[in-house]
Amino acid sequence: MSWTDERIATLKKMWEGGATASQIAEELGGVSRNAVIGKAHRLGLKSRPSPVKANEKKKAAAKKPAAKSTAAAKKPAAKSTAKPAAKPAAKPEAPAAKPAPAQAGNTNSQPMPNPTPDLPKIVSVGPGGFLRQGPGDQQAPIPPAPPRRLVPAKPSPEIADKTSLLDLSDKVCRWPMGHPGEPDFHFCGDAVNPGFPYCVEHCGRAYQAQLPRGARRPPPPLPFGGPRVR
């Protein structure tokens, strides 16, 4: 797998959205957690509460023993049962107040940056009267805020009234709301625009007006890379 623009975009979104490297890697597919982290750093975006950063106090004690100077042992076979014996053992640290990391209300509440600067509004009317949006019109699907942890998914009263997979039929809009696997994932469920799998409103999002040749723009980034590939 290579880092296409879209994959990088997804990586950025999710990384900035607070998703863990593992989650991002899973979403992207075909890459490891390390690959994601490595790429994230190369892209410049880094930091974010890392468990292993509270350091930076005194000297850089106990660096890396035999990290990787030369062709050193990659995998030192045995973890050497010999422990360094000597242990300073001393930490008169001052408590030092630690204010909340302001990482709280992370429930993603972006003030909605900029819908779309100024692009030629290209709209056409589709069957049933829905308006096809132009490529520049793609509303940022703002699905962010991926759950910190995907749980097995409990039925959850959240979707009690919503259209589940089992409720789909030819008569209701199959537009997915959310992502599969998320607790509140469901479908639109509105009456379909006859002849389409979606309601009129979602037809407008599903089908785009065709631009004249030569005026094509690269496809707008999908929410999170679109369909999961697995």
Added chain:
DNA sequence: CCCTGATTCGC
């Protein structure tokens, strides 16, 4: 053990 991100460094 599991998880996390950070870093290194051969490719």
Added chain:
DNA sequence: GCGAATCAGG
């Protein structure tokens, strides 16, 4: 530039 291996904190 990429990412496995490794490190290190929770």
